[in-house]
Amino acid sequence: MKTLAILAVVFAALGVLPLFVVSDVWLNSLIAVLYAALLGQAWNILGGYGGQFSFGHAAFFGTGAYTVAVLQVQYGINPWIGLVAGAAAAGLVAAFVGALSFRYGLRGSYFALVTLAFAEVLRILSNSVPFTGAGVGILIPLDPGAENLQFAHKSGYFWMIWAMALAAFLAAWWLGHSRFGARLMALRDNEDAARALGVSALRIKLGGIVMSGVFSGLAGVFYAQHYLYLDPGLAYGPAISVESLLVPIVGGMGTLFGPLLGAAALHVLSEVTRDIFGDAPGISLAIYGALLIFIVMFLPHGLAGLGRISARRLIRARPA
Amino acid sequence: MSEFSILLPSVLNGITTGALYALVALGLTLIYGVLHIINFAHGSLLMLALYGVYFLAAGFDIGPYQALVFMPAAMFAVGYVLQRFVIGKASHDRDENILLVTLGLSIVIENLALYFFRSDTRVVDTPWSFETVELLGAFLPLPKVIAFFGALATAAALWVLMTRTDLGKAIRAVAKERKGARLVGIDVDHVFAMSFGIGIACLGIAACLLMPSYYVTPQVGHGFVLIAFTIVVLGGMGSFVGALIGGLFIGVVESLGGLFLGESLGQIGIFAIFILILLFRPTGLLGHKV
Amino acid sequence: MILSVSGVSKSFGGLQAVRDASLDVEQGRIVSLIGPNGAGKTTLFALITGFHKPDAGRVVFNGEDVTGQAPERIARLGMVRTFQIVQPFAGQTVRDNIAVGAHLHRPARRDALRKAEEVARQVGLADRLDQDAASLTVAGRKRLEVAKALATDPKLILLDEVMAGLNPSEVRDVIPIIQAIRENGVTIVLIEHVMQAVMSLSEHTWVLNQGETIADGPPAELARDPVVIEAYLGHGMATRLAEEAPVA
Ligand SMILES: Nc1ncnc2c1ncn2[C@@H]1O[C@H](COP(=O)(O)OP(=O)(O)O)[C@@H](O)[C@H]1O
Ligand SMILES: [Mg+2]
Numbered sequence: 079m080k081t082l083a084i085l086a087v088v089f090a091a092l093g094v095l096p097l098f099v100v101s102d103v104w105l106n107s108l109i110a111v112l113y114a115a116l117l118g119q120a121w122n123i124l125g126g127y128g129g130q131f132s133f134g135h136a137a138f139f140g141t142g143a144y145t146v147a148v149l150q151v152q153y154g155i156n157p158w159i160g161l162v163a164g165a166a167a168a169g170l171v172a173a174f175v176g177a178l179s180f181r182y183g184l185r186g187s188y189f190a191l192v193t194l195a196f197a198e199v200l201r202i203l204s205n206s207v208p209f210t211g212a213g214v215g216i217l218i219p220l221d222p223g224a225e226n227l228q229f230a231h232k233s234g235y236f237w238m239i240w241a242m243a244l245a246a247f248l249a250a251w252w253l254g255h256s257r258f259g260a261r262l263m264a265l266r267d268n269e270d271a272a273r274a275l276g277v278s279a280l281r282i283k284l285g286g287i288v289m290s291g292v293f294s295g296l297a298g299v300f301y302a303q304h305y306l307y308l309d310p311g312l313a314y315g316p317a318i319s320v321e322s323l324l325v326p327i328v329g330g331m332g333t334l335f336g337p338l339l340g341a342a343a344l345h346v347l348s349e350v351t352r353d354i355f356g357d358a359p360g361i362s363l364a365i366y367g368a369l370l371i372f373i374v375m376f377l378p379h380g381l382a383g384l385g386r387i388s389a390r391r392l393i394r395a396r397p398a
Numbered sequence: 399m400s401e402f403s404i405l406l407p408s409v410l411n412g413i414t415t416g417a418l419y420a421l422v423a424l425g426l427t428l429i430y431g432v433l434h435i436i437n438f439a440h441g442s443l444l445m446l447a448l449y450g451v452y453f454l455a456a457g458f459d460i461g462p463y464q465a466l467v468f469m470p471a472a473m474f475a476v477g478y479v480l481q482r483f484v485i486g487k488a489s490h491d492r493d494e495n496i497l498l499v500t501l502g503l504s505i506v507i508e509n510l511a512l513y514f515f516r517s518d519t520r521v522v523d524t525p526w527s528f529e530t531v532e533l534l535g536a537f538l539p540l541p542k543v544i545a546f547f548g549a550l551a552t553a554a555a556l557w558v559l560m561t562r563t564d565l566g567k568a569i570r571a572v573a574k575e576r577k578g579a580r581l582v583g584i585d586v587d588h589v590f591a592m593s594f595g596i597g598i599a600c601l602g603i604a605a606c607l608l609m610p611s612y613y614v615t616p617q618v619g620h621g622f623v624l625i626a627f628t629i630v631v632l633g634g635m636g637s638f639v640g641a642l643i644g645g646l647f648i649g650v651v652e653s654l655g656g657l658f659l660g661e662s663l664g665q666i667g668i669f670a671i672f673i674l675i676l677l678f679r680p681t682g683l684l685g686h687k688v
Numbered sequence: 689m690i691l692s693v694s695g696v697s698k699s700f701g702g703l704q705a706v707r708d709a710s711l712d713v714e715q716g717r718i719v720s721l722i723g724p725n726g727a728g729k730t731t732l733f734a735l736i737t738g739f740h741k742p743d744a745g746r747v748v749f750n751g752e753d754v755t756g757q758a759p760e761r762i763a764r765l766g767m768v769r770t771f772q773i774v775q776p777f778a779g780q781t782v783r784d785n786i787a788v789g790a791h792l793h794r795p796a797r798r799d800a801l802r803k804a805e806e807v808a809r810q811v812g813l814a815d816r817l818d819q820d821a822a823s824l825t826v827a828g829r830k831r832l833e834v835a836k837a838l839a840t841d842p843k844l845i846l847l848d849e850v851m852a853g854l855n856p857s858e859v860r861d862v863i864p865i866i867q868a869i870r871e872n873g874v875t876i877v878l879i880e881h882v883m884q885a886v887m888s889l890s891e892h893t894w895v896l897n898q899g900e901t902i903a904d905g906p907p908a909e910l911a912r913d914p915v916v917i918e919a920y921l922g923h924g925m926a927t928r929l930a931e932e933a934p935v936a
């Protein structure tokens with residue numbers, strides 16, 4: 079209950095910020111952080127809580143994005159329906175990938191490679207079939223209005239991503255307070271022991287990947303509606319997969335607030351990088367890569383782990 | 399034109415490309431066989447080697463085949479250092495951590511290349527870049543034919559190294575039983591770094607053989623990395639023979655896929671093979687260890 | 689008969705780990721399985737609980753043929769095992785560890801946590817509920833292993849060397865815990881090397897040697913059985929059995 083209260087306070091605070099923030103620059107920053115936090119929390123549900131490292135979350139993200147875009151552009155279907163359809167389609171792709179991988183007991187590096195390969199297959203397919211606009215990409219016509227899930231003012235997009243991120247964080251909170259979550263984490267920590275206690279590995283992991291996929295798909299829907307343009311490299315490319323895993327790894331895998339911490343830290347880092355190097359191509363990603371290596375080598379519990387260590391040091395230091 | 403006259407050049411082309419893929423995959427499979435790690439940075443290290451070949455040619459007028467004197471050694475050093483001081487320190491006993499660190503390395507290498515070299519496509523022109531060899535009525539580019547034999551020679555050399563030398567014996571001992579090897583006084587960390595270095599040295603050779611008929615951009619490694627993984631899982635993780643046969647096979651699949659489905663869709667065949675093998679036969683079709 | 693194992697065999701490559709093993713366990717009893725290291729005891733547990741598929745033979749639990757079924761399904765039917773090499777959910781608290789078992793028949797988090805506390809009291813871990821499972825002592829980990837299984841409300845529990853590595857006073861503490869489990873109506877199959885425990889706890893013992901069940905009977909009788917002694921127990925073990933027999 080305590081974590082739920084903290085979660086409520088954090089999101090309430092984020093929610094009132096736009097009332098005071100007038101500058102679009104700041105609002106854009108908030109949107110970017112919440113968007114990355116959503117992407118990261120989606121990965122964290124499967125990777126952090128479930129211990130299944132995906133290298134191909136773009137498969138789910140891109141499916142969400144393309145679904146809402148194609149439904150609008152090719153079939154004239156309202157993006158609110160597209161939002162639901164996008165999340166559902168992403169969940170379906172996740173279920174398919176999960177059913178195949180977990181059914182054959184794929185774990186560790188093999189699972190990572192298979193997810194990566196699925197994302198690549200989808201990228202190539204979306205590059206080749208006509209209804210996604212193939213290599214040219216797909217452009218959603220500009221038509222602002224809440225009924226079209228497009229907003230003339232940034233604050234509309236802020237609320238949209240705020241609500242999506244809140245849903246993902248509530249889901250992650252639930253994992254820490256439910257049978258399903260307990261089982262997911264038990265499988266992560268010791269699969270044999272969990273099965274001996276009646277946990278069905280296949281069913282629970284499937285649940286985990288679908289949940290993860292749905293939120294990743296939602297992030298894709300947001301991306302499509304926000305930028306109104308998609309191409310195969312943007313939607314299914316490796317950059318999304320990398321960002322998805324980098325955010326929670328930096329912030330702290332398997333923790334509720336890790337993805338938010340990671341998203342904020344990476345945002346600050348990328349702003350600082352831009353101040354120093356300008357918009358030179360490559361440099362900010364190179365720093366992300368270096369950070370990934372550094373965190374895995376020295377901070378396996380991410381920034382959240384850093385907090386825990388120093389908190390423990392404080393407690394230990396006091397009586398001395 | 400008969401069916402045969404379209405198919406044959408395509409197959410032969412596939413085989414020559416496949417030999418190069420095999421060379422890239424040989425390094426990957428050696429590293430997997432000994433260290434049991436999946437080196438995600440393999441593609442970007444190949445890219446680095448290609449830039450090395452390019453700059454030797456552009457800056458010092460050293461042709462790609464003369465570069466064979468320098469590149470394997472240079473790449474060996476890169477590999478040795480990376481394993482000894484970065485990858486080896488990061489595992490904390492989890493496979494996934496190694497995968498993440500090598501992913502991080504690939505991101506760093508690729509984006510530094512992008513920062514320093516920009517995304518221009520660079521080629522090395524040689525007088526014989528466009529010469530062809532006629533074989534069974536098909537015309538094959540000379541550099542690819544040379545690359546084919548170079549790849550076979552490298553594979554043979556690697557085989558001799560692994561089976562006939564003390565280093566090879568130490569590597570095989572470590573691959574089989576790292577605890578036991580440590581007990582009999584083998585410096586396991588050194589052997590790991592040597593193996594990784596040799597695996598990366600293969601990329602140096604591959605780069606020299608590839609450059610005359612290919613190009614380099616910071617992203618060029620992408621195309622190779624999943625292909626190399628496919629070959630390695632196809633041939634059985636850690637199997638040399640498997641990597642060779644798998645490489646040739648994938649080269650032909652890609653070539654025929656491109657012929658029938660078009661360039662971009664043709665690659666799907668490779669991924670389909672990759673996914674199917676990982677799902678149904680993760681030990682590979684020829685589960686033969688180093 | 690709550691558990692009936694008949695003619696079960698399993699080989700790993702060339703090694704025949706279990707060969708035509710049979711045993712029948714009556715409801716409400718404590719029985720045991722003894723034999724030298726490598727005799728195939730743990731493998732037999734794994735065959736019974738679905739972690740390995742038998743090459744031949746049948747496992748019937750509570751009237752249902754469960755041969756080759758998934759471990760999670762067998763656990764749901766009421767038969768759970770512990771692991772000789774303890775398998776905690778490292779990084780989670782003792783409370784959360786036990787709750788995983790408690791969730792088997794308790795969907796609500798609160799019920800599972802309450803059950804976890806109750807079981808922790810039963811096995812003497814009540815004061816360590818919030819400790820990280822990885823920080824427990826050997827004795828603590830063995831108790832946790834029992835607690836996780838017990839929290840599933842099993843009908844039959846298979847305990848694999850839960851007293852190995854404990855000192856004599858720790859063993860003395862664990863024995864009444866196991867007796868209490870049986871008094872609550874749970875049938876128990878023990879694998880044990882600690883003869884003191886076998887003699888004082890179990891009513892019937894099977895002797896496994898090189899994968900085969902070579903003898904069975906009351907433990908005190910087995911200790912005098914020359915076939916058992918000659919065939920494999922060796923003199924040291926025979927004397928120990930004889931010395932410890934009066935405890936029973
Ligand atoms: N998964 C396995 N693969 C190969 N051999 C195994 C496996 N599990 C057990 N064994 C072998 O089977 C034999 C019996 O082992 P085990 O059942 O653990 O004996 P015990 O529990 O009686 O000490 C041993 O020789 C062991 O090495
Ligand atoms: Mg045993």
